[in-house]
Amino acid sequence: MELTNQLTQQLAVRYPIIQAPMLGITTPEMVAAVSNAGGLGSLPIGGLAPEKARQLIRKTKSLTGKPFAVNLFAHTLPTEVDWDSVEKMQHFLEELCAKYGVTFSRFSEEDFTFYTYQDQLEVLQEEEVGIVSFTFGLLDSLSIALLHKRDVKLIGTATCVEEAILLEESGVDMISAQGIEAGGHRGSFTSNHPLPMIGSMTLIPQVVQSVKVPVVAAGGISDGMGIKAAFSLGAQGVQVGSLFLRSHESAANEAYKESILHSKDTDTALTRSFSGRWARGVVNQFMKSVEASGLSIPPYPVQNSLTAAIRASAKKQGKKDFLSLWGGQAASKAPAKSSREIFDELLSSFRILLNG
Amino acid sequence: MELTNQLTQQLAVRYPIIQAPMLGITTPEMVAAVSNAGGLGSLPIGGLAPEKARQLIRKTKSLTGKPFAVNLFAHTLPTEVDWDSVEKMQHFLEELCAKYGVTFSRFSEEDFTFYTYQDQLEVLQEEEVGIVSFTFGLLDSLSIALLHKRDVKLIGTATCVEEAILLEESGVDMISAQGIEAGGHRGSFTSNHPLPMIGSMTLIPQVVQSVKVPVVAAGGISDGMGIKAAFSLGAQGVQVGSLFLRSHESAANEAYKESILHSKDTDTALTRSFSGRWARGVVNQFMKSVEASGLSIPPYPVQNSLTAAIRASAKKQGKKDFLSLWGGQAASKAPAKSSREIFDELLSSFRILLNG
Numbered sequence: 001m002e003l004t005n006q007l008t009q010q011l012a013v014r015y016p017i018i019q020a021p022m023l024g025i026t027t028p029e030m031v032a033a034v035s036n037a038g039g040l041g042s043l044p045i046g047g048l049a050p051e052k053a054r055q056l057i058r059k060t061k062s063l064t065g066k067p068f069a070v071n072l073f074a075h076t077l078p079t080e081v082d083w084d085s086v087e088k089m090q091h092f093l094e095e096l097c098a099k100y101g102v103t104f105s106r107f108s109e110e111d112f113t114f115y116t117y118q119d120q121l122e123v124l125q126e127e128e129v130g131i132v133s134f135t136f137g138l139l140d141s142l143s144i145a146l147l148h149k150r151d152v153k154l155i156g157t158a159t160c161v162e163e164a165i166l167l168e169e170s171g172v173d174m175i176s177a178q179g180i181e182a183g184g185h186r187g188s189f190t191s192n193h194p195l196p197m198i199g200s201m202t203l204i205p206q207v208v209q210s211v212k213v214p215v216v217a218a219g220g221i222s223d224g225m226g227i228k229a230a231f232s233l234g235a236q237g238v239q240v241g242s243l244f245l246r247s248h249e250s251a252a253n254e255a256y257k258e259s260i261l262h263s264k265d266t267d268t269a270l271t272r273s274f275s276g277r278w279a280r281g282v283v284n285q286f287m288k289s290v291e292a293s294g295l296s297i298p299p300y301p302v303q304n305s306l307t308a309a310i311r312a313s314a315k316k317q318g319k320k321d322f323l324s325l326w327g328g329q330a331a332s333k334a335p336a337k338s339s340r341e342i343f344d345e346l347l348s349s350f351r352i353l354l355n356g
Numbered sequence: 357m358e359l360t361n362q363l364t365q366q367l368a369v370r371y372p373i374i375q376a377p378m379l380g381i382t383t384p385e386m387v388a389a390v391s392n393a394g395g396l397g398s399l400p401i402g403g404l405a406p407e408k409a410r411q412l413i414r415k416t417k418s419l420t421g422k423p424f425a426v427n428l429f430a431h432t433l434p435t436e437v438d439w440d441s442v443e444k445m446q447h448f449l450e451e452l453c454a455k456y457g458v459t460f461s462r463f464s465e466e467d468f469t470f471y472t473y474q475d476q477l478e479v480l481q482e483e484e485v486g487i488v489s490f491t492f493g494l495l496d497s498l499s500i501a502l503l504h505k506r507d508v509k510l511i512g513t514a515t516c517v518e519e520a521i522l523l524e525e526s527g528v529d530m531i532s533a534q535g536i537e538a539g540g541h542r543g544s545f546t547s548n549h550p551l552p553m554i555g556s557m558t559l560i561p562q563v564v565q566s567v568k569v570p571v572v573a574a575g576g577i578s579d580g581m582g583i584k585a586a587f588s589l590g591a592q593g594v595q596v597g598s599l600f601l602r603s604h605e606s607a608a609n610e611a612y613k614e615s616i617l618h619s620k621d622t623d624t625a626l627t628r629s630f631s632g633r634w635a636r637g638v639v640n641q642f643m644k645s646v647e648a649s650g651l652s653i654p655p656y657p658v659q660n661s662l663t664a665a666i667r668a669s670a671k672k673q674g675k676k677d678f679l680s681l682w683g684g685q686a687a688s689k690a691p692a693k694s695s696r697e698i699f700d701e702l703l704s705s706f707r708i709l710l711n712g
Contacts, residue, residue, distance in 0.1 A: 160622045180536060181555040193622045199537035199555030201585065202576035202685035206621050220558035229557065229585035232709070265562050266516045266549045329558035353588070 003354075007214040007236040010153055010173055011131060012067050014038030015347060017227070018176075018216060019339070020241030021071030021133065022184060022326065023047070028056055030249035032063030033339035037347075042133055042239075046073030047115055047301060050123045057127045069155065070129045072117040074137035075189070075277075078299045083109060085296045090306055092293050100285065102322045103313035107306055114301050118143065125150065133157070135178075135187035136277070136300075138170045155216065157187030160196035164207040164215075174214040176239055177207040181220025183242045183268070183328035185279040195270075195278055201233070208234030222333040224349030242331040243346065247339040255320035259284075263325075263332045274311070274324040276303030282331075285321035286310075359710075363570040363592040366509055366529055367487060368423050370394035371703060373583070374532075374572060375695070376597030377427030377489065378540060378682065379403075384412055386605035388419030389695035393703075398489055398595075402429030403471055403657060406479045413483045425511065426485045428473040430493035431545070431633075434655045439465060441652045446662055448649050456641065458678045459669035463662055470657050474499065481506065489513070491534075491543035492633070492656075494526045513543030513574075516552035516559070517566045524567040532595055533563040537576025539598045539624070539684035541635040551626075551634055557589070564590030578689040580705030596702065598687040603695040611676035615640075616687045624687070630667070630680040632659030638687075641677035642666075 007016050019026070019034040021044035031041030043060050045053040053070075060068055090106065097104035117134065121143060124132065132147060133155035139147075147154060148171065156167035157176045164175050178187050179200030188196055198206075200219050208215045217230035218239035230238050244250060246257045259282050270278045273290035277300035281287070290297065297303050307324075314322030327334075335342060363372050375382070375390040377400035387397030399416050401409040409426075416424055446462065453460035473490065477499060480488065488503060489511035495503075503510060504527065512523035513532045520531050534543050535556030544552055554562075556575050564571050573586035574595035586594050600606060602613045615638045626634050629646035633656035637643070646653065653659050663680075670678035683690075691698060 161620065162622065179555050179557060180553070181558045194625065196622050197536070197553070198621050198685050199535050199557065199576055201535055201556040201582060202537045202578075202621065205579070205581055206686060220555055222558075223561070225561055225589050226557060228588040232584040232588055233581050264517065265554050265558065266518065266552050269550065329554050330562060 005214070005236045007174060007216070010214070011040055013040045016237035017343070017347065018042060018069070018237060018239040019244055019343070020218060020239045021069070022241050022244070025245060025251050025326070027249050027251050028060040028063055030244060030247060030339045031060050031068050033249055034343050035064045035066040035068045037340050037343040039343055040131070041068040042071050043068060044071045045120060046071060046117075046135070048120070049115055050120050053120050054123045054127060057123070057129065061127070067130055069131040069133045070124060072120065072132060072134040074117055074134040074139050075300065076137060077114060077116065078302065081298065081302055082296070086298050086302060086306065089295055089298060089303070092290075092295055093306060093310060096286075096289050097310060097322075100319070100322065102310060102317065102319055105309035112302065112305050121146065131155070133176065135185065137189040138166060141170070144171045157218075158207060159186055159188040160190070160198055160203070161206050161210045162190050163188070163196075164211050166190070168211040168213055172213065174216060175207065175211060176216040176218045177203050177235070179203050179217070179219030181329040182218055183280050183331055184326040185275070185277055186270070188278065200230070204230060204233040204235050220328050220330050222330045223346065224351070224353045227346070227350040228353045240346065242328040243334050243342055244339055245327060245331060246334040246336045247342055248337065249339045253315050253318065255318045256323055256325055257336070259320050259325045260327050260331045260334055263327060265329055268327055268329060268331070272297045272303070274304070274307050276300035279324070279326060280328060282325035282327055284323070284325060361570070361592045363530060363572070366570070367396055369396045372593035373699070373703065374398060374425070374593060374595040375600055375699070376574060376595045377425070378597050378600070381601060381607050381682070383605050383607050384416040384419055386600060386603060386695045387416050387424050389605055390699050391420045391422040391424045393696050393699040395699055396487070397424040398427050399424060400427045401476060402427060402491070404476070405471055406476050409476050410479045410483060413479070413485060417483070423486055425487040425489045426480060428476065428488060428490040430473055430490040430495050431656065432493065433470055433472065434658065437654065437658055438652070442654050442658060442662065445651055445654055445659070448646075448651055449662060449666060452642075452645050453666060453678075456675070456678065458666055458673065458675055461665035468658065468661050477502065487511070489532065491541065493545040494522060497526070500527045511572065514563060515542055515544040516546070516554055517562050518546050519544070519552075520563040520567050522546070524569055528569065530570040530572060531563065531567060532572040532574045533559050533591070535559045535573070535575030537685040538574055539636050539687055540682040541631070541633055542626070544634065556586070560586060560589040560591050576684050576686050578686045579702065580707070580709045583702070583706040584709045598684040599690050599698055599702065600695055601683060601687060602690040602692045603698055604693070605695045609671050609674065611674045612679055612681055613692070615676050615681045616683050616690055619683060619688045621685055624683055624685060628653045628659070630660070630663050632656035635680070635682060636684060638681035638683055640679070640681060
């Protein structure tokens with residue numbers, strides 16, 4: 001096993017370890033710390049207004065001269081929204097918040113503003129972003145052509161073999177294979193079967209065997225043993241998210257960090273309650289209440305907008321039961337240290353095993 | 357990485373590779389082939405009448421002088437059965453079978469006969485079984501004392517850290533950690549949280565860190581890369597089931613074997629429709645129909661008895677849509693070869709990587 005491979009060469013990084021983009025958690029400081037340590041930091045800008053994205057990219061560039069990835073949401077907007085369902089959900093959320101003392105703000109049809117990755121492309125070009133990762137779908141062929149013309153490296157996200165093949169056909173340079181262990185949003189985007197729920201032990205080798213581009217293992221990796229396992233299965237790199245949740249550079253508040261620290265392996269579940277897309281997080285009152293309501297959950301990004309103000313209030317009020325407590329199946333391993341220390345310790349725990 | 361370790365010493369086998377017990381699939385011939393090759397074959401007798409179990413054990417002993425495990429079901433019987441639900445389910449199944457031309461036999465309350473592992477203990481002792489593995493729960497302390505007095509090695513099944521700790525406290529000698537990738541029945545037995553659905557990448561290291569006894573990685577392992585990954589995560593052995601589904605010694609019929617061969621990573625799902633317990637298999641009409649019925653599924657082993665005749669008819673009629681097509685998330689890797697060849701190739705693919 002080598003620390004230098006096709007993946008590190010393509011990304012021009014020293015180590016094949018990627019910090020996973022975690023919207024709402026990952027800060028420019030976290031990204032820069034990992035990139036400065038020789039890994040690849042990933043700055044999430046999915047759904048953000050282009051000018052906000054520019055600000056974050058510039059901030060990150062001010063903190064590191066090393067390569068980092070910018071992460072996009074490649075979903076398509078729902079073609080039709082059932083406003084009656086939205087209204088019912090909103091009414092339910094209002095009563096739920098009242099019951100638990102969480103500040104609530106109503107949304108009306110006009111308030112919904114969604115930015116797609118296409119809206120952000122100009123900023124990416126102007127800011128000369130060199131690595132773009134994305135999730136929730138495929139980039140359209142014009143965007144891929146545009147980015148490739150500028151020699152931007154593209155990393156797509158797959159949760160099953162079919163998605164990996166579609167991504168390779170679309171022209172990505174590498175594929176992040178997201179096992180069911182992963183915290184946060186599932187990258188799944190094909191719909192001719194139920195949500196793929198494939199464990200890394202079977203997902204990684206099957207994706208590796210199905211595509212020619214380098215594969216990054218994502219989900220549940222928290223130490224050198226995990227990196228070695230992922231490499232054994234054919235991955236050329238790993239993506240690590242939950243391990244940085246409690247870092248000094250994480251934007252998670254104390255209530256979130258506490259929940260992660262005390263989470264057991266059985267404490268997380270997949271839910272659509274927060275955003276309308278499936279995501280893994282520590283089970284809390286909000287998840288349970290929305291799921292028990294029997295109401296139809298509007299698709300992403302509508303539900304996400306409906307709950308945005310609730311999550312923001314809960315964050316301020318320190319109410320973990322109304323926060324989206326995204327985390328993977330080994331999230332409790334996350335240490336309360338600087339991102340640099342976390343990265344260095346992860347790398348050194350892998351180095352020790354390198355010749356084992 | 358060594359091929360000899362605490363686990364191989366305790367089991368007195370040459371290689372730390374266990375063939376998973378697959379009731380209805382695993383034959384004495386399969387068990388003996390794996391044990392004769394230096395691994396540990398496992399003979400499933402869960403729920404069988406003691407004399408049937410004795411017959412199978414004797415048959416296996418006639419085919420190998422090497423150690424093999426006998427696998428038990430350690431569940432407790434439901435304290436109360438809702439016969440009204442049973443009747444509704446039975447009525448539904450009768451109509452479903454009529455619709456698809458599958459022979460149906462009615463069960464009445466008196467027909468239900470359940471054998472527990474306690475019913476089988478005498479046979480195990482008389483036949484001097486040296487290794488007992490089990491799933492679905494804990495063995496009671498009297499049984500454990502009885503078996504340990506005769507120096508029988510005990511292997512329990514855990515699907516989360518809590519179960520592993522309970523098993524160790526109960527006195528087992530090793531623990532099989534069953535990741536969500538595994539085919540067939542989930543060994544889960546704790547009920548103070550939803551069904552654990554933990555991927556091997558996070559389950560194995562967390563179980564290894566929580567117990568002192570050797571841990572066997574089970575679920576989705578189909579080649580040397582998988583074994584190496586499992587060992588990297590701290591396992592001392594692996595349990596491999598799906599890889600033997602299409603072997604010459606498998607009792608699966610052609611329709612089943614065909615379904616496994618063509619199964620994609622996204623084709624399996626967890627279902628309670630066949631047995632009343634959660635199990636992973638290739639999705640088919642029976643699963644979809646029972647789940648879409650909205651009926652309450654009676655607990656194991658009641659539902660199992662209700663569907664036994666249907667599964668037997670479907671097997672004879674070659675109707676894969678009414679068979680339980682148990683298989684893991686990499687089941688399509690199963691080759692149509694002898695169990696001995698499959699074992700030898702698995703071992704040699706691992707040997708090649710041993711110093712890699």
